[in-house]
Amino acid sequence: MSLNERKEQFLSKLTESLTDEETRIKIQYNVVYLFLMAVAVFMTLLNLLTQKGSLTIATAVFALLCLVDFVLARVLPGKGLRISAGLFMAEIIALFTFFLVSGKPEGFSAIWMCMLPACGMLLFGRMPALALCLIMLGIQIFFLQIPVGQRFLQYEYTETFRNRFPIVFLASMLLSYFLETIRVVTQQELEKMRRQYAELYSHDTLTGALNRFGFTDMIQQSKPGARQTLLLLDIDYFKLINEEYGYEAGDAVLKRVVREMSRILGVEVCRWGGEEFVAWFPTGIASREMAQAMLYTISTTAIEIGNGRKVQVTASIGGVETTERESIENLIGRAGICLATAKENGRNQVVWES
Secondary structure (H helix, E strand, O other): OOHHHHHHHHHHHHHHOOOOHHHHHHHHHHHHHHHHHHHHHHHHHHHHHOOOHHHHHHHHHHHHHHHHHHHHHHHOOOHHHHHHHHHHHHHHHHHHHHHHHHOOOOOOHHHHHHHHHHHHHHHHOHHHHHHHHHHHHHHHHHHHHOHHHHOOOOOOOOHHHHHHHHHHHHHHHHHHHHHHHHHHHHHHHHHHHHHHHHHHHHEOOOOOOEOHHHHHHHHHHOOOOOOEEEEEEEEOOHHHHHHHHOHHHHHHHHHHHHHHHHHHHOOOEEEEEOOEEEEEEOOOOOOHHHHHHHHHHHHOOOEEEEOOEEEOOOEEEEEEEEOOOOOHHHHHHHHHHHHHHHHHOOOOOEEEEO
16 A cells, blocks of 8 residues: 555544544544554663663663554454543553653653553543643642652652642643533534534424435445335325315325325335335335325324414325335336326325336
8 A cells, every 4th residue: 555545644644533433432542552652762862871770670661561552452443442542541550650750750750641641631531641640640739749759759859840840740741631621612513513413414394204306315224135015105185185175284295195105104204305205124024005005094184283273185106126126216117107107096095016
């Protein structure tokens, strides 16, 4: 795989992480593990050249542990990621404690931990990261402020550092928590808007039935069997309902018919256009008797249309069944011929073509 292809793949995954929390977490853990491993390897080489004995060992061990965490997260998806996250927390606490107690080099290494609140909020989530930061804040206070803890220090920190470093870490923790809260809320709103867009894209806003886009997506995701059935239903004299009772009454009729179709047929219904609806059975479980029962339910149901008024409607159905691989367009075309025959024969009936 070329460099450009790898770049495109990474950007694709990054885009996916905007709406998929699991993908985001995986990407962040992998990137952080690799980044910290690279930094630890670099610092190990630097410490080796400057003859920092124990610090060289500490950074080398941390680099190795980051590699182990990375492998766990990659080899064992889900469970491995949780295990590596727990180990990573323990490793951070141990490394920070070593930095703080040893003071190597010259009290500088502990400052690296000011990066933890921001990274921890992204990696572990707000509450786990907040708990981790509070533990580390407690470690700082114990070693820097309490006489018993100060006895363990191998480096003589200045009073200014001992007083100010916990404050800097606390400020970083609170700011990171606030910014992560904004990120979480923003991502939740983004995901909400994405779901709403997907709903508007694939469903009819009035009836809640699939529209043609949603119906096409459903077909593409389905695995039709050798036998398929398709029903095409049209509400009889629907324009007269709109003219006599108003468009709100027509809307009420459309919604009730879709509800009854979905309940009786047990499949998602598509609003094909106007007052026409399609029900597709990729494994052919529908029958003429089921369609007839649905017509009976529709014709005997009094539909509330507002102001205490009710109306009863009838419908006509064209049904087709095939045992060969056939496109939906062909099935709908054949069902349309059956539907036209049903209308010509007096409506409120099923015309079935096997």
